[in-house]
Amino acid sequence: MFQNILEGFHLMLTLVNLLAVIFGVIFGVFMGAVPGLTATMGIALIIPMTYFLDPVTAFAMLLGAYKGGLFGGSIPAILINTPGTPAAAATVFDGYPMAQQGKAGKAMGIALYSSVIADAFTTICLIFIAVRLAKIALKFGPPEYATLIIFSMTIVASVSGRSLIKGLLAATVGFLFAIVGLDPMLSTPRFVFGSVYLFDGISVMAVMIGLFAISEVLIQAEQKEKKSTTYVPVSKGGATWEDLKSCLPTIARGSLIGLAIGAIPGIGGTVSSFLSYSEARRVSKHPEKFGTGVIQGVAAAESGNNAVCGGTLIPLMALGIPGNSTTAVLLGAFMIHGLSPGPALFKEHSATVYGIFAGLILANIVLLVIGSLAIKVFSPVTKLPKSVVFPITAILCTLGTYGFNSSYFELWLMLLFGVIGYLMRKYGFPLAPLVIGFILEPIGERAIRQSLILSGGSPLIFVTRPISAFFLFLALVSIFILSSAIKKAKSLN
Amino acid sequence: MMNKKDIKIGIILLIFSVINYNIIIPYYVKGHTLSGLSPTFFPKLATIFLGIFSLTLILSRWYSIRNKKEKEDNKGKKKEVGIVSYSSYRVLITIIIMSIYLILFKQLGFLWATPPILVLLMFFFGMPSFKRILFFCITTTVFLFFLFEKGLKIPLN
Numbered sequence: 001m002f003q004n005i006l007e008g009f010h011l012m013l014t015l016v017n018l019l020a021v022i023f024g025v026i027f028g029v030f031m032g033a034v035p036g037l038t039a040t041m042g043i044a045l046i047i048p049m050t051y052f053l054d055p056v057t058a059f060a061m062l063l064g065a066y067k068g069g070l071f072g073g074s075i076p077a078i079l080i081n082t083p084g085t086p087a088a089a090a091t092v093f094d095g096y097p098m099a100q101q102g103k104a105g106k107a108m109g110i111a112l113y114s115s116v117i118a119d120a121f122t123t124i125c126l127i128f129i130a131v132r133l134a135k136i137a138l139k140f141g142p143p144e145y146a147t148l149i150i151f152s153m154t155i156v157a158s159v160s161g162r163s164l165i166k167g168l169l170a171a172t173v174g175f176l177f178a179i180v181g182l183d184p185m186l187s188t189p190r191f192v193f194g195s196v197y198l199f200d201g202i203s204v205m206a207v208m209i210g211l212f213a214i215s216e217v218l219i220q221a222e223q224k225e226k227k228s229t230t231y232v233p234v235s236k237g238g239a240t241w242e243d244l245k246s247c248l249p250t251i252a253r254g255s256l257i258g259l260a261i262g263a264i265p266g267i268g269g270t271v272s273s274f275l276s277y278s279e280a281r282r283v284s285k286h287p288e289k290f291g292t293g294v295i296q297g298v299a300a301a302e303s304g305n306n307a308v309c310g311g312t313l314i315p316l317m318a319l320g321i322p323g324n325s326t327t328a329v330l331l332g333a334f335m336i337h338g339l340s341p342g343p344a345l346f347k348e349h350s351a352t353v354y355g356i357f358a359g360l361i362l363a364n365i366v367l368l369v370i371g372s373l374a375i376k377v378f379s380p381v382t383k384l385p386k387s388v389v390f391p392i393t394a395i396l397c398t399l400g401t402y403g404f405n406s407s408y409f410e411l412w413l414m415l416l417f418g419v420i421g422y423l424m425r426k427y428g429f430p431l432a433p434l435v436i437g438f439i440l441e442p443i444g445e446r447a448i449r450q451s452l453i454l455s456g457g458s459p460l461i462f463v464t465r466p467i468s469a470f471f472l473f474l475a476l477v478s479i480f481i482l483s484s485a486i487k488k489a490k491s492l493n
Numbered sequence: 494m495m496n497k498k499d500i501k502i503g504i505i506l507l508i509f510s511v512i513n514y515n516i517i518i519p520y521y522v523k524g525h526t527l528s529g530l531s532p533t534f535f536p537k538l539a540t541i542f543l544g545i546f547s548l549t550l551i552l553s554r555w556y557s558i559r560n561k562k563e564k565e566d567n568k569g570k571k572k573e574v575g576i577v578s579y580s581s582y583r584v585l586i587t588i589i590i591m592s593i594y595l596i597l598f599k600q601l602g603f604l605w606a607t608p609p610i611l612v613l614l615m616f617f618f619g620m621p622s623f624k625r626i627l628f629f630c631i632t633t634t635v636f637l638f639f640l641f642e643k644g645l646k647i648p649l650n
Binding site: 165408445 | 536542586588591595598619637645
């Protein structure tokens with residue numbers, strides 16, 4: 001194994017490969033930092049550039065873009081309350097409040113360190129335990145997915161803020177929005193009101209950008225700027241070693257969650273970052289401070305999000321199964337370069353595989369450097385007056401939403417969700433539960449219905465299978481802990 | 494004040510859940526299945542939960558108001574602030590500007606629709622210097638156009 005890894009590094013460490021990684025990471029960070037553009041789009045855009053490169057160089061560039069894109073999403077999430085990618089939505093909760101307190105540099109710094117550490121951890125796991133972990137992940141059938149989603153729904157309680165009932169209402173509304181479109185099993189229309197534009201459902205990007213960014217623009221529009229002041233206090237200093245040290249347990253937890261979620265096909269970084277955030281809040285001594293600008297909140301969300309990178313590559317490389325849209329695009333890239341991911345890949349193209357692994361490690365190091373530069377490049381945004389930042393944010397959000405699917409209809413959805421987000425914030429309804437309900441509903445509904453078809457309608461299927469029974473048990477424990485925490489908080493009040 | 498608003502929202506959501514369950518779902522969610530759950534199951538389940546949570550919100554806030562009233566009976570009434578305020582008008586105007594932008598974006602394309610809207614928004618947000626408005630407006634439009642149209646090959650016109 002170590003011989004293979006050394007050979008991989010020997011193959012990877014050339015000037016061309018290094019330049020390819022640097023280009024990939026820069027492009028990925030940029031794609032992630034523009035709201036609406038994602039790492040998946042970035043990879044799809046640079047695939048044609050890799051046609052004439054050798055596989056190791058090509059994947060160095062593509063995986064660099066993947067890693068850069070995952071981190072890049074946190075930059076606008078922290079600076080302008082707009083998640084650059086859906087997976088960065090959880091970063092907004094504490095990242096933006098930190099920026100408003102003049103700690104944007106610290107927030108972005110800890111986001112970068114969490115991303116790099118979590119990513120490095122999952123890359124090592126990918127190298128050493130990919131095949132074994134992929135086999136466990138393959139044991140996941142519909143009942144396991146269903147109970148995992150039920151367990152994940154307990155996140156709602158963690159991100160509901162002061163009022164659990166408002167959080168539950170928001171999550172239910174998110175659930176209803178997610179139902180719009182064609183039925184996942186029978187393809188019959190639901191809530192489409194005769195519009196063909198709604199057949200594919202409501203775009204997640206329109207929801208995210210509308211809820212977080214446009215609602216922020218509307219809130220900022222309430223008061224006219226009297227003089228040209230910065231919209232948040234100018235950032236002083238980045239993350240220190242002490243900050244990182246205080247976040248290490250959170251990052252470790254987020255990395256494990258991201259690895260596990262990433263290895264299970266079809267769940268993705270958004271669920272992982274929310275789960276990681278929820279767990280960080282649950283184990284914290286001061287859970288009530290989460291959402292007000294806690295550095296551990298940023299570390300949890302970003303480690304959970306970035307750890308998914310290595311996690312998703314496990315089923316892709318070990319079994320040839322793409323776990324999300326990004327790895328589906330990467331699967332295409334593998335095919336283009338004459339490689340068939342799966343167990344045979346490790347035997348037939350061992351040198352290339354370990355070269356790619358070396359590229360992943362190199363991309364991590366490059367991300368640390370490029371990410372630090374990106375923080376310096378984007379930090380001046382905090383020095384701009386709000387009369388510049390928010391009009392440009394509105395235009396950028398429009399372009400980002402349009403660029404996602406080239407659909408004018410989604411622009412109107414974005415504006416609609418902006419108004420919904422604004423009203424929710426004005427009336428004290430948390431936005432995060434709506435997003436969680438919206439993201440989890442399609443996966444959960446499909447899994448529950450498939451499970452019941454498998455069992456002939458018997459719900460016992462959820463308790464007779466060990467993994468799904470385990471998740472149900474976790475959900476019950478989580479509900480018990482949360483309800484006792486709520487009672488405790490009420491009695492303290 | 495917030496409690497009363499919550500009750501109003503709770504009532505709106507409760508009415509919506511009743512309408513959704515009895516009118517919208519029967520008309521706009523079609524399909525049945527012989528095995529497993531029907532396509533209407535989850536919409537109905539979510540609507541029932543919406544109704545239950547709305548009712549819980551109304552009752553909890555009503556209970557909280559009643560308790561407060563008992564405590565503050567002799568303290569006198571606080572003056573209520575109207576819902577439609579200066580800030581509401583500003584938000585409404587922003588929504589109208591954004592709507593106009595979306596219409597122009599489709600009709601004229603990004604390059605022609607963006608500059609006037611950016612000027613309008615920057616002025617509306619309180620940018621005092623017209624020179625700076627013009628500078629940010631031109632640089633932003635040109636930069637974003639080249640980035641999306643030429644760089645990322647996303648047609649904007």
